Amino acid sequence: MTRNGETVKWITARRRHPLAGYVVVILALAFFGVGYAYVAPGADRAEAQTLATEATGDDQTDVARGREIFVRSCASCHGPSGEGTGNGPDITDVGGAAIDFQVSTGRMPSTNPDAQMPRKASMYTQEEIYDLVAYYEEEIGEGPEVPLDVPGSAPERSNFADEEAYEAAKAEYEEAYEAYVSGADDVEVGMELYLTNCAHCHSWSGSGGALTDGKWAPELDDASPRQIYEAMITGPGQMPAFNDMIIQPDEKQELIAYVKDLQNEPDAGGIFNLNRIGQVAEGFIGWTVGLSLIVACAIWITAKQRAHD
Amino acid sequence: MSRTTQAPKGLRATGNFIDDRFHVAKSGEKNLRKVFPNHWSFMLGEIALYSFIILLLTGVFLTLWFKPSMTEVVYDGSYERLQGVVMSEAYASTLHIDFDVRGGFLVRQIHHWAALIFVASLVAHMLRVFFTGAFRKPREINWLIGIAIFVLAILEGLFGYSLPDDLPSGMGIRILQGVMLSLPVIGTYVSMFLFGGEFPGEDIIPRLYMLHILLIPGILLALIVAHFMILWHQKHTQYPGRGRTEKKVVGVPMFPAFAVKAGGFFFFVFAVTVAFSAFVQINPIHLFGPFSPTSITSGLQPDWYMGFMEGALRIFPNWFDFTIFGYAVPTGVLVPALVIPGILFTGLAVWPFLEAWITGDKRHHNVADRPRNAPVRTGVGMAGITFYGLLWMAGSNDILSETFSLNLYGTTWFFRFAIFIGPVLAFVITKRICLGLQRRDRATLAHGYESGTIQQLPSGEYIEVHKESPDEMVHVLRSKEPLDRTDTEDVDENGVEAPSARGLRGRLRTALAHWYTKDNVSFEGVEPHSGHHGQHEEIAPEQAETATR
Numbered sequence A: 001m002t003r004n005g006e007t008v009k010w011i012t013a014r015r016r017h018p019l020a021g022y023v024v025v026i027l028a029l030a031f032f033g034v035g036y037a038y039v040a041p042g043a044d045r046a047e048a049q050t051l052a053t054e055a056t057g058d059d060q061t062d063v064a065r066g067r068e069i070f071v072r073s074c075a076s077c078h079g080p081s082g083e084g085t086g087n088g089p090d091i092t093d094v095g096g097a098a099i100d101f102q103v104s105t106g107r108m109p110s111t112n113p114d115a116q117m118p119r120k121a122s123m124y125t126q127e128e129i130y131d132l133v134a135y136y137e138e139e140i141g142e143g144p145e146v147p148l149d150v151p152g153s154a155p156e157r158s159n160f161a162d163e164e165a166y167e168a169a170k171a172e173y174e175e176a177y178e179a180y181v182s183g184a185d186d187v188e189v190g191m192e193l194y195l196t197n198c199a200h201c202h203s204w205s206g207s208g209g210a211l212t213d214g215k216w217a218p219e220l221d222d223a224s225p226r227q228i229y230e231a232m233i234t235g236p237g238q239m240p241a242f243n244d245m246i247i248q249p250d251e252k253q254e255l256i257a258y259v260k261d262l263q264n265e266p267d268a269g270g271i272f273n274l275n276r277i278g279q280v281a282e283g284f285i286g287w288t289v290g291l292s293l294i295v296a297c298a299i300w301i302t303a304k305q306r307a308h309d
Numbered sequence B: 001m002s003r004t005t006q007a008p009k010g011l012r013a014t015g016n017f018i019d020d021r022f023h024v025a026k027s028g029e030k031n032l033r034k035v036f037p038n039h040w041s042f043m044l045g046e047i048a049l050y051s052f053i054i055l056l057l058t059g060v061f062l063t064l065w066f067k068p069s070m071t072e073v074v075y076d077g078s079y080e081r082l083q084g085v086v087m088s089e090a091y092a093s094t095l096h097i098d099f100d101v102r103g104g105f106l107v108r109q110i111h112h113w114a115a116l117i118f119v120a121s122l123v124a125h126m127l128r129v130f131f132t133g134a135f136r137k138p139r140e141i142n143w144l145i146g147i148a149i150f151v152l153a154i155l156e157g158l159f160g161y162s163l164p165d166d167l168p169s170g171m172g173i174r175i176l177q178g179v180m181l182s183l184p185v186i187g188t189y190v191s192m193f194l195f196g197g198e199f200p201g202e203d204i205i206p207r208l209y210m211l212h213i214l215l216i217p218g219i220l221l222a223l224i225v226a227h228f229m230i231l232w233h234q235k236h237t238q239y240p241g242r243g244r245t246e247k248k249v250v251g252v253p254m255f256p257a258f259a260v261k262a263g264g265f266f267f268f269v270f271a272v273t274v275a276f277s278a279f280v281q282i283n284p285i286h287l288f289g290p291f292s293p294t295s296i297t298s299g300l301q302p303d304w305y306m307g308f309m310e311g312a313l314r315i316f317p318n319w320f321d322f323t324i325f326g327y328a329v330p331t332g333v334l335v336p337a338l339v340i341p342g343i344l345f346t347g348l349a350v351w352p353f354l355e356a357w358i359t360g361d362k363r364h365h366n367v368a369d370r371p372r373n374a375p376v377r378t379g380v381g382m383a384g385i386t387f388y389g390l391l392w393m394a395g396s397n398d399i400l401s402e403t404f405s406l407n408l409y410g411t412t413w414f415f416r417f418a419i420f421i422g423p424v425l426a427f428v429i430t431k432r433i434c435l436g437l438q439r440r441d442r443a444t445l446a447h448g449y450e451s452g453t454i455q456q457l458p459s460g461e462y463i464e465v466h467k468e469s470p471d472e473m474v475h476v477l478r479s480k481e482p483l484d485r486t487d488t489e490d491v492d493e494n495g496v497e498a499p500s501a502r503g504l505r506g507r508l509r510t511a512l513a514h515w516y517t518k519d520n521v522s523f524e525g526v527e528p529h530s531g532h533h534g535q536h537e538e539i540a541p542e543q544a545e546t547a548t549r
C-alpha cells in the first residue's frame, strides 16, 4: 500500500531487476490469497450481523447499547462505574481511545486478569465499540479521545449484507488509508522516531520482542493506523504513553507511515525472508541447511560407487 | 571399496540419478573413485578453502562500488522508500550495490552467505581434527595456523559486517567500543585511537575497510597457503584400515585425481552458496535503514560466529564490577568479552602441547585416532562444544524466549547454571559412551560380530551366533593402541621416585596422566576371534577396565 503514483514509477524502474520475478510471484500469490479470503466470508458471521453502514462514531451511536455491553462484559472486573476492582484497574481516566484500543484489538474483555492479553479478533463490531465509547464518555470517565481522523481497521465483508455496500466501504477506507499514509512525506522523521522510541521493545521490523517477567511487546503487523496511534496515546500494559506533546500528531503520522511502509516492503533479497528474524535465523539455516547440503555432497563424492556395470 | 564408507542409501540414489544423466562420475571414473583421502570428513577443510575463494571473488566485486566513507549524503538512488534520507556514503553506496548495480544484490548476498558458511566449515574442520587427534606430532604447527585462521576469520567477518553502516553494523560497532572502553586505564585511549576521536566519528569505516579488504585477507591468504604447503609436505592423516600404518599411506597421488574431485566439489559449494543467495534473504540492509546514534532496537544480533561472545555478555552478571584508584573495572564486560574468548582460543591452541606433556607421547602420528579410543580427549572436546553451544544459545535468548514463549529472565538464569553443569555432564556422558564402545569393540574383536541369528543349544539355551568380522573391520579394531602415558608414577628398584614425578609440576603431571588413562579399556592380548564362536561371553568389567600401561 505504498503511495500509488510513486509505486508505478518504482515498479517500472525495478521491473527488469533480476529478482523482480520473485516479487511478482509473491504479489500474485498474496493477491489471490487475500482475494479469496474476501470473496469467501465466514458464513456464520455474515448472517448474524445486521446491516452496518460506515460509522463515523458521533451521530448514530446508541448509548443504551453501550451501557448494556459495559454492564455485561466489563463491570465485573472494572466495577459498575469503572472505578476498578481487585480484578481490573480503574479506567475512569484512560479515555475513549483506550477503550477503543483495548476492545478493538480483542484484549478486552480480558479472559485472565493476571496475564498479558494477546491480540485477537474483537468480540464486538466497530459500531458496538463506538456505542461503548459513547457510554464511557457520558457516564464513566474521560481522557484521550478516539482519533477519528486516523483510519481504523479495514471493513470486513461479514459486516455487510451485500457485496456492493462492502465494496463501497472498502474503497472509501482504502482512500482514507492511502491519504493518511502518503500524507507523511518525511521517512527520516518517522524512522528516527520509531527507532528511538519503539524499536527497543517492538524490534526494528515491528515483529515484537520479549520483555521481562514473561511479558512481550507484540508484533505490529496487524495493528491499524488508528490502533497504533491509540497505543501511543494510552500506553497499554507495559508500554509507556507517548502523548501528543511528546510526539506531535503529524510526527505520529510519519511514524505510523514508516512502520506500515516497512511492513509492506517486499523482501528484495529472496522469496524466503526468514520472517525477518535476522541473524539468528540466518546462522541457523546456514548451518542446518547450507553446511549439511555441502557435507552430504562430500559424503557422496568420497563414497561414490559404481551402481551399474 | 570398503563397506564402511558406503554412502547412505538416500544420497546414493540421488547421486546415481544425477550420474545417470550427466555422467559426472564416468568422465573421471577412475580419478573420482581413487580419491585421497577417501573420507568425507577430510573435505571439511576444503569447504573452507572454497568459500574463502568465493569471498575473495565477490569481495573484489563489491569494492568496485562500495565507498568507505562516513560523509553524509542525501540518498537519491532508486530505492524509493529511503529517498531524501540523510545517510553516510558507506550506506548509500551499499544501497547502490543492491538496487542500481546489475547483479549487485545477488553478489552481496553471496558474499554474506559465503562468510557464514566459511566460518561454519572452519569450525567443523577444526572439530574433525580435534576428535581424531590429527593435531598430534608432527602437525602441531598446522593446528596453530588453523587457530589463527579461525580467529582472523571471525574478526574479518565482524569488520565486514560493520562496513555498510546500517542499523546492525552501527550497533555492532557500539558494542565493540563498549568492550574497548571496559579496559581499565587504557580503554578510553584505545577507543579514541581506533575511532579517531568520539564515537562514531568519521574514521572508523575507512579504517575497518582497510583491515577488511587488505590486511586481514592478506594475512589469511598467507596463512592458508602455509597451511596447505605444510599439509602437502606432511600428507593427510588417514583413518585406520587395512594396510594403513604410521609409515605407509594408502591412496593414489593427489594429482590429477584430487584436482578433478576438488573441481567438482568447488562447483557444488559454489552452487549451494549461490542458490542460498538467490532465494534466502540475508542482512537486508535496505530494510534496516541507516545507523544513527539515537537508535536502539531489539531483534538484532551479530552474525552467528559472534554469538558466543554476545551470549557471554548477556549472562555474565555485573556483580563483580569494582573501582580501583578511581578507575572503574567493569568485569561484567571485561570477562565475557575478553577473558572467556581468551580462554577458549588459548585452550584450543595449547591443547596439543598439554596432551603431549601429560601422556609423554613424543612419537609421530599419521593414523587418526578413533574418538572412542581417546575418551578423555573426546570428553573434553564435547565439554568444549557444550560450553560454546550454551553461550551461543544464550546470545539469542531474546529470540528463543519470543519464539518458544519462555520467560526472558528465566532463560538468563537457566544459562547461568547450565554453563557450569552442562560441560561437566557432557564430559562424563561422553566418556562413558566411549568406554562402552571400547568394550563392545573388544568383544567384537575377540568373538566376531553379532550376526542376529539365534540358535538353540542342545541344552535348551538360546545364544546369538557371532560371525567372524571381515578383515577390514579387524584392522580398524586393532588400530587401538595402548594410550601413551608418562611413567611418572613408577618407582625404580630402590623405591626412589622418578625425577620427573617430583615437585609440584611432577605431581600435577602424574595426577593428570592418571586421569587421562585410568579407565581406558585394554585390548592387550586380545586375539581376533579367539573367543569361542557362537558363545556370548561378557568380559568381566574389572578385567576390561584394567589400565593400559
Ligand code: HEM
Residues within 6 Å of the ligand: B052, B055, B056, B058, B059, B060, B062, B063, B066, B094, B097, B108, B111, B112, B115, B118, B153, B156, B157, B158, B159, B160, B161, B162, B163, B164, B212, B213, B217, B220, B282, B283, B285
Ligand atoms: C574471510 C573472508 C571474508 C569474510 C568472512 C567477509 C565478510 C563480510 C561480511 C559479513 C560483510 C557484510 C556483508 C553485508 O552487508 O551483508 C562484508 C562486506 C564487505 N566485504 Fe567482505 N568478507 C571477506 C573477504 C572480503 C574480501 C577479500 C574483500 C575484498 C577484496 C571484501 C570486501 C567487502 C566489501 C567491499 C564489503 C562491504 C560491502 C557490503 O557490505 O556489501 N571482503 N564482508
